[in-house]
Amino acid sequence: MAWWSVCLSSLSQGLVVVWELQLERRGRPERVSVSWEHRGQTVTSLCWDTAALRVFAGDKGGKVSFLRAGSSKLGKGSAFVIFPVQTITTVDSRVVQLGYLDGRLLVSSLSRCYLCDTEREKFWRVGNKERDGEYGACFFPLSRGVTAGQPPLLYCARPGSRVWEASFSGDVLSTHQFKQLLAIPPVPLISYRSEPHYNPAQKSSQSIAFPRLLYFGDQNLLTWTDSAIYVFTPQSGQVLLWTEVKDVVEIAVYRNELFCLHGDGHMSHLSLLSVERCVDRLLRREAWSLATTVCVMFQHAIAPSRVRLLLQNFFPPPKPCPQITLRVF
Known part of the structure; x- marks a missing residue:
């Protein structure tokens, strides 16, 4: 099975x-x-x-x-x-999130994070400072570039839009502060149902709790509240994007796909795509107007040469007219 x-x-x-x-x-x-x-x-x-x-x-x-x-x-x-x-352990408060990777179980409670070696049945705390509230934690595999083959990292949410980065043995290595980095405008969802709107002037810092953390896509962290979804690239200390999505209760991820459960029971499916891949997909589905809107909206993120290449794939230049040579006798 x-x-x-x-x-x-x-x-x-x-x-x-x-x-x-x-x-x-x-x-x-x-x-x-x-x-x-x-x-x-x-x-x-x-x-x-x-x-x-x-x-x-x-x-x-x-x-x-x-x-x-x-x-x-x-x-x-x-x-x-x-x-x-088998009961593994009983921690000090409600379990917020569990994660498992390579023989280690990560337990995030309302007050702190715990790491368990399930084979040796050993437990230890991640960090020394407590917290009070729903804060998630997850494993973060290192599978690309110079970090490929190294032990995974842990990321544990902290108050004030902060995240601890810890080693696979539970030692805190650094603290990432995302409050000021979140002072960027929300990226609109690209949907056939509505016209996207993007206001680059909409900027304000955000101090939020990260109730869950998920490893997502290509070396990203994903978290959400009941009104927005956030994607970070912790290795570079950047916020990749955040977008407004209402009434999100739970999210499951697979590669670059998100499956969102909402409070009213319905499911939504989202994909994280680069601007170029998004435009390419829209053109393949003949959504010409929406593809144009995305190109204009995110022109800073797409190279003009790539736009020309994409357009040439769908709108090849007309064949030149045959040349006719006139001879006067």
């Missing part, structure tokens, strides 16, 4: 269920693992260990546990299979 063929869900009563999707057989999803370890508590965060098919769960009371995902092939005679569940 591959990790992409299963999904997990949790209920407010503390039940955690792993479902096998039956993609190959196109059948109904089947429950393959169930955990009541968090009975009576709201499960506040879930994450996967995709290599070992383990599910980590954290709840409102601070308990963190893991459940191994089974397979419907192991339990044909029953509706689901109950696998052993």
Whole structure:
């Protein structure tokens, strides 16, 4: 059973269920693992260990546990299979976010971040200063350039639009301050449904809490509030962009794709594209007016030579008229 063929869900009563999707057989999803370890508590965060098919769960009371995902092939005679569940730890307050990478579990609570070596069952704190509120944390793989092959980093949100950068062993290396860097205008969403508007004069610093942090795209960090989405490039200490998106409750990412759950239950799908790729996609879909608007709106970010190349791909120059030579006798 591959990790992409299963999904997990949790209920407010503390039940955690792993479902096998039956993609190959196109059948109904089947429950393959169930955990009541968090009975009576709201499960506040879930994450996967995709290599070992383990599910980590954290709840409102601070308990963190893991459940191994089974397979419907192991339990044909029953509706689901109950696998052993293990409590890993109980932290000081509600679990805000969990993350897992290469044998390490990252737990972000309301007051601080903890790192757990799941193989050696060792725990330690990330940094010494506490905080009070919903602040996320995530692993940050280093897979490009001179940092390729080095251990991953950790990023832990702090009050006042700050983020700690820490080593894979939990030592804080530096603090990134994004408050003043966020004094840039929001980038409009490019949609067929409405005309985008961009006001470069709209600038004001923002002091916000980052309730979740996600590794996103090409060495970026993503976070959001209920009214906006933010993308940072922490290695260069820059804000890539922020955009206004209303009523965002949860976001899942895959490469440069965002899948957003909104408060009213509907899902939206967003893609992070460079200006040139955006224009190229619009031209391929024959959205001529919108492509022109994007070119004008972001002319500072696209080279004129690239615009000419894009236009030539879709509007090749007319063939020259054959030359006729007249001879007078």
